[in-house]
Amino acid sequence: MEDGTQQEQASPAVQKRIQASFDRQGLMAHLGARITHIGPGCVHIVLPARPEVTQQHGYFHAGATSAIADTAGGYAGYTLFPEDTDVLTVEYKINLLAPAVGDHLEAIGTVLKSGRTLTVCRLEVFGLQDGGQRKLVANGQQTLIRVNQPTQ
Amino acid sequence: MEDGTQQEQASPAVQKRIQASFDRQGLMAHLGARITHIGPGCVHIVLPARPEVTQQHGYFHAGATSAIADTAGGYAGYTLFPEDTDVLTVEYKINLLAPAVGDHLEAIGTVLKSGRTLTVCRLEVFGLQDGGQRKLVANGQQTLIRVNQPTQ
Amino acid sequence: MEDGTQQEQASPAVQKRIQASFDRQGLMAHLGARITHIGPGCVHIVLPARPEVTQQHGYFHAGATSAIADTAGGYAGYTLFPEDTDVLTVEYKINLLAPAVGDHLEAIGTVLKSGRTLTVCRLEVFGLQDGGQRKLVANGQQTLIRVNQPTQ
Amino acid sequence: MEDGTQQEQASPAVQKRIQASFDRQGLMAHLGARITHIGPGCVHIVLPARPEVTQQHGYFHAGATSAIADTAGGYAGYTLFPEDTDVLTVEYKINLLAPAVGDHLEAIGTVLKSGRTLTVCRLEVFGLQDGGQRKLVANGQQTLIRVNQPTQ
Numbered sequence: 001m002e003d004g005t006q007q008e009q010a011s012p013a014v015q016k017r018i019q020a021s022f023d024r025q026g027l028m029a030h031l032g033a034r035i036t037h038i039g040p041g042c043v044h045i046v047l048p049a050r051p052e053v054t055q056q057h058g059y060f061h062a063g064a065t066s067a068i069a070d071t072a073g074g075y076a077g078y079t080l081f082p083e084d085t086d087v088l089t090v091e092y093k094i095n096l097l098a099p100a101v102g103d104h105l106e107a108i109g110t111v112l113k114s115g116r117t118l119t120v121c122r123l124e125v126f127g128l129q130d131g132g133q134r135k136l137v138a139n140g141q142q143t144l145i146r147v148n149q150p151t152q
Numbered sequence: 153m154e155d156g157t158q159q160e161q162a163s164p165a166v167q168k169r170i171q172a173s174f175d176r177q178g179l180m181a182h183l184g185a186r187i188t189h190i191g192p193g194c195v196h197i198v199l200p201a202r203p204e205v206t207q208q209h210g211y212f213h214a215g216a217t218s219a220i221a222d223t224a225g226g227y228a229g230y231t232l233f234p235e236d237t238d239v240l241t242v243e244y245k246i247n248l249l250a251p252a253v254g255d256h257l258e259a260i261g262t263v264l265k266s267g268r269t270l271t272v273c274r275l276e277v278f279g280l281q282d283g284g285q286r287k288l289v290a291n292g293q294q295t296l297i298r299v300n301q302p303t304q
Numbered sequence: 305m306e307d308g309t310q311q312e313q314a315s316p317a318v319q320k321r322i323q324a325s326f327d328r329q330g331l332m333a334h335l336g337a338r339i340t341h342i343g344p345g346c347v348h349i350v351l352p353a354r355p356e357v358t359q360q361h362g363y364f365h366a367g368a369t370s371a372i373a374d375t376a377g378g379y380a381g382y383t384l385f386p387e388d389t390d391v392l393t394v395e396y397k398i399n400l401l402a403p404a405v406g407d408h409l410e411a412i413g414t415v416l417k418s419g420r421t422l423t424v425c426r427l428e429v430f431g432l433q434d435g436g437q438r439k440l441v442a443n444g445q446q447t448l449i450r451v452n453q454p455t456q
Numbered sequence: 457m458e459d460g461t462q463q464e465q466a467s468p469a470v471q472k473r474i475q476a477s478f479d480r481q482g483l484m485a486h487l488g489a490r491i492t493h494i495g496p497g498c499v500h501i502v503l504p505a506r507p508e509v510t511q512q513h514g515y516f517h518a519g520a521t522s523a524i525a526d527t528a529g530g531y532a533g534y535t536l537f538p539e540d541t542d543v544l545t546v547e548y549k550i551n552l553l554a555p556a557v558g559d560h561l562e563a564i565g566t567v568l569k570s571g572r573t574l575t576v577c578r579l580e581v582f583g584l585q586d587g588g589q590r591k592l593v594a595n596g597q598q599t600l601i602r603v604n605q606p607t608q
Contacts, residue, residue: 026206027213030182054178061179062241063219070214089214090422091447093245093397093549093597095576097569112595113553117421118394118449120551120595139568139576141549141597143395143447145422242574243599245397245445245549247424249417264443265401269573270546270601272399272443291416291424293399293445295547295599297574330510331517334486358482365483366526366545371519393518397549 010038010079017083018043018075025071033068035075041111043075048104060100065107065125065138069094072109073121073142080114086147087119094123094140102127105137112141119144162190162231169235170195170227177223185220187227193263195227200256212252217259217277217290221246224261225273225294232266238299239271246275246292254279257289264293271296314342314383321387322347322379329375337372339379345415347379352408364404369411369429369442373398376413377425377446384418390451391423398427398444406431409441416445423448466494466535473539474499474531481527489524491531497567499531504560516556521563521581521594525550528565529577529598536570542603543575550579550596558583561593568597575600 009015015038022028022035028045031053037044045068047053047060055061070092078087106126113120123140161167167190174180174187180197183205189196197220199205199212207213222244230239258278265272275292313319319342326332326339332349335357341348349372351357351364359365374396382391410430417424427444465471471494478484478491484501487509493500501524503509503516511517526548534543562582569576579596 021208024208025213026203027216030204031215051178052182056173056176061177061219062222063183063215064179066218066222067213067215070218089248091245091247091395091424093243095243095569095597095599096241097576113551113592120395120553122595136569139597141551141595143551243547243576247417247445247447249424265399265440272401272547274443288417291426291445293397293443295399325512328512329517330507331520334508335519355482356486360477360480365481365523367487367519367523368483370522370526371517374518374522393552395549395551397547399547400545 007037008039010040014038014079018078021078022075027067028071031064031067033071038075038079040079041076041114043072043079043109045072045107046104049102060105062096065096065100065105066094068105068107069109069123069125069138069140070142072107073123074109074144076109076111076121077114077119077144080111080119081146088145088147090118090143090145092123092140092142094138096138098135098137100125100127100137103130104128117146119146159189160191162192166190166231170230173230174227179219180223183216183219185223190227190231192231193228193266195224195231195261197224197259198256201254212257214248217248217252217257218246220257220259221261221275221277221290221292222294224259225275226261226296228261228263228273229266229271229296232263232271233298240297240299242270242295242297244275244292244294246290248290250287250289252277252279252289255282256280269298271298311341312343314344318342318383322382326379331371332375335368335371342379342383344383345380345418347376347383347413349376349411350408353406364409366400369400369404369409370398372409372411373413373427373429373442373444374446376411377427378413378448380413380415380425381418381423381448384415384423385450392449392451394422394447394449396427396444396446398442400442402439402441404429404431404441407434408432421450423450463493464495466496470494470535474534478531483523484527487520487523489527494531494535497532497536497570499528499535499565501528501563502560505558516561518552521552521556521561522550524561524563525565525579525581525594525596526598528563529579530565530600532565532567532577533570533575533600536567536575537602544601544603546574546599546601548579548596548598550594552594554591554593556581556583556593559586560584573602575602
């Protein structure tokens with residue numbers, strides 16, 4: 001999971017659709033997050049450390065950790081949806097396993113079950129040091145719904 | 153719940169401790185969130201609408217909704233903790249019930265059960281129009297842990 | 305919430321439909337659970353204490369507590385569904401707040417949001433002593449889906 | 457994961473401690489569940505199909521599915537705890553991914569993170585046909601707490 005370039009990529013059309021949707025998310029740009037991998041049923045999002053995403057002790061805020069986890073899961077599900085549909089998060093649950101420290105966070109959303117209406121994803125967030133250390137800092141589970149008319 | 157000024161307030165010492173911790177959260181300032189009520193076991197946080205907190209359709213991003221819900225719950229628990237302790241989120245689960253629209257969001261964290269080690273909170277987020285309409289857009293449940301040495 | 309007879313009842317047709325479905329649940333009979341209230345968007349289920357529903361310390365097993373909570377929530381949602389539909393649990397989350405002790409447990413499922421496809425319920429379980437003491441022992445949140453063809 | 461006998465086993469002392477605790481759970485015997493594997497940080501529980509564990513359509517009841525998932529996770533955590541401690545479930549969340557059908561269910565609890573106070577487990581439940589088909593029917597996540605004095 002360390003290197004998106006060695007993993008299976010989604011089709012160019014799917015990658016384009018997801019990147020375009022991501023680029024319309026004001027919050028992701030405001031936090032400084034970017035997509036680093038779009039595979040079939042799997043999306044990675046990276047968030048660099050900076051003071052704007054911290055909680056009171058200078059770690060990544062659980063809200064920032066969760067925001068990229070939720071977004072990675074949502075787009076992981078969306079890679080498997082037909083065109084002219086959209087995705088909404090129904091709910092998610094996340095455990096914050098360790099202080100979220102590191103030079104950046106990497107959130108990985110992975111589809112566990114893709115159904116006609118509902119999709120369930122695993123959410124993982126790792127804290128990474130530039131030197132290479134990698135630690136699981138959050139783990140969650142998410143339910144998505146497919147909306148058959150685009151909501152925009 | 154509409155008007156924090158008519159509700160029971162926490163002691164000045166508790167209010168000061170919580171406001172000071174909140175002010176150290178880089179993410180809350182970056183999102184534009186502010187605390188509007190600190191009562192015993194209950195904290196309100198408001199987030200005004202602006203492009204920096206949106207998802208792809210211009211609604212509030214689930215990550216922003218969750219960030220203020222998690223923070224409101226964490227500080228609700230913290231109002232009941234002794235001095236020289238700190239609070240960490242163990243986990244939370246949130247259902248996104250409706251598109252999060254409005255001129256601002258109000259997150260309300262309320263303690264359901266406060267134990268020696270663990271505290272459980274209810275999380276609610278309302279979308280509010282300036283004219284007064286108020287709608288529940290998210291509902292969740294959170295587990296907190298009390299840390300007996302301050303982590304900072 | 306103490307006395308189902310003073311609360312609003314669902315229509316006789318809805319009550320009959322729900323009781324009939326409950327009576328087909330082998331697990332509920334095997335545990336010794338029974339429905340004590342069927343209101344619009346709210347169902348109560350009671351489970352008497354006996355050795356067959358315990359965990360290793362003689363308290364009610366979290367599995368028994370959860371089973372009646374999930375069932376109460378599912379039927380609470382079902383009271384609001386049209387005829388010729390069915391209900392399935394998508395997911396739930398439950399916090400076990402205190403040892404589940406008492407002469408019986410009472411699970412209360414209450415609809416928070418009823419949508420066309422998905423319904424979200426609050427789940428509460430109380431431990432009750434015959435003398436009248438009543439304590440919240442578990443609290444949860446559940447997502448249901450409406451199935452438009454009956455699954456049986 | 458298919459064959460417990462080929463997997464790493466916990467020490468005989470740990471296996472004995474967990475089996476003894478399981479045998480005191482009235483609910484597990486009443487449902488007909490049994491432990492089939494006790495490894496370090498991983499426990500399997502099997503539940504055969506019979507009318508006493510069904511919901512209204514004859515599938516395994518979500519309450520039965522959850523009960524064995526919660527128990528497998530709890531004991532998975534407990535394999536890593538020191539003697540003279542006990543384990544309690546703080547909370548869990550479970551998605552019911554597919555109708556729980558099969559000749560028996562197999563629940564697998566696996567420790568994701570074991571801390572001094574809190575442990576987080578992954579919960580998986582598979583439906584198995586005697587002929588060999590195996591399908592993931594539920595997936596969840598659980599938080600446990602270590603209690604330093606035995607509660608019994």
